[in-house]
Amino acid sequence: MKHFFSKLLPPRSTFPADMTPVEAKFMKEHADYWRALVAKDRAIVLGPVMDPAGAYGIGVIRAEDEAQARAMVDDDPVIKAQLGFRVDLYPMGGAIYRTK
Numbered sequence: 001m002k003h004f005f006s007k008l009l010p011p012r013s014t015f016p017a018d019m020t021p022v023e024a025k026f027m028k029e030h031a032d033y034w035r036a037l038v039a040k041d042r043a044i045v046l047g048p049v050m051d052p053a054g055a056y057g058i059g060v061i062r063a064e065d066e067a068q069a070r071a072m073v074d075d076d077p078v079i080k081a082q083l084g085f086r087v088d089l090y091p092m093g094g095a096i097y098r099t100k
Helices: 021-039 066-074
Strands: 002-009 043-049 058-063 086-091
Touching: 002 066, 021 043, 058 066, 066 086
Parallel strands: none
Antiparallel strands: 002 058, 002 086, 043 058
């Protein structure tokens, strides 16, 4: 398995402070989607980064290759909803993390 760093960029720098009800619905689906991938050991860690310049989400995911990792992030409900979110995806040279 290879590891990839994903960065979820919101539609505007003021997000999540001014999240709309539609965005909130898809963010819940987004969280549920990634919780399921954590349970399947496909995601290691995910969460929001509260950067003063603008919040964004990060994730470290496990996949066979970059195409599989890209498919995982592209299948995220918040991306599929086309609300202005985008994901940057980067291969990692390795990962050290605690296993079960």
